[in-house]
Amino acid sequence: MTFSAGRKIIFDMDGVITSEERYWDAAALTAWELLFSVNYLGLKPLATLPPFKTVLSAPEIALVRRAVFCEDKVISFFKQQALNSNWDLAFLTFAFQFVSLLCDLASRGIFLNGGVEVWGAKGITAAKLSLIRSFLPPDERDRWEPSFESVLGSWPQGAKGAGLAAKLCRLLPPRYAQILGDCSSTSLSPLWKDVREIFQQWYLGEQKFTEIFGRKAGASGKEGLIYREEPIIEAPRLKETLSRLKGLGWELGIATGRPLSELLSPLERMEIRQYFHPGSVVTYDEVVKAENALRGEFPNISLGKPHPFPFLKAYWGEEKNDRQLAAPGPPLPQRRMCWVVGDAMADLLAAREAGACFIGVLTGQSGACNKEIFAREGAEVVLPDITFLPDFIAKYS
């Protein structure tokens, strides 16, 4: 085995370099839209939340997020289960309420009309949620209220990352067993694909969504949370940090769950794109491409973090092919040649599997609460933020 990929530091993006706040807003608004918009489930609006609309003020967005994620406790919970994708966060948050509604009705002997012939053998789509709404007895539609807090206490034990969706499906009453589709990998569920679409419309806004994807957004008027993004570290300090690391002889890479289209604009806005080696930047796009190419051989393939694939691909670049990096027993970097900087459990688990040294930073969602758990799970060091990195890494340079 050769180790010609050299010495690299691979960064996670959100919670390390960029803020994840607007993605969490998008996830909350997506779940809220699916529950309360008449285009979908159309439940009776909660007295504490605005009725569904596409243009919201910052305080209204904050109100929806506080309610849907219970002061962000739901986000922390899923992060601790190594859930990395905010599309999964939106999907699981909505799907949990949807499953709870079906279970509640079934426990009282109320079953919806239709079945596979209505929602399809591969599972329900978002558009068909309005059909579900039409099957609900009107008093049930107005009576049932989501309990956002319940996601924290009712979740089946022992599930991690992509396995959470499969666990959720097992809670469904038998006659609805296929309603969420094949949940062995969330991206196989038609509802998950629609959740991602609605999420992207909130995040990008109607105009940018249409520019990127070449199709109209479902509900018009969304302005785009991307325009409200704020950096974690001011650009000049960030540039100085990255420049010092390069000066110490390290090549820098990125492994992020963001699509490339959502990575380049913040990198360019902060003027830091040139610090990262293009062959060491791995986004959602590369992960999906590899999953699609390898699905024939590995049907339940899921290569996003906490799978080590994104970090291994960022480390090896073109030197190893996707199959080598995705299959069991992938080629690992030589000890201390690959360092991973992340803010979440999914990063730590993926780095550990990738044979990389993990550096935890406390600028992510759980903040300082992660310090102990990172240390316990084998982080080499835990730093307040990435500006502390050059002084630490100098010892290994």
Ligand SMILES: [Mg+2]
């Ligand atoms: Mg992160």
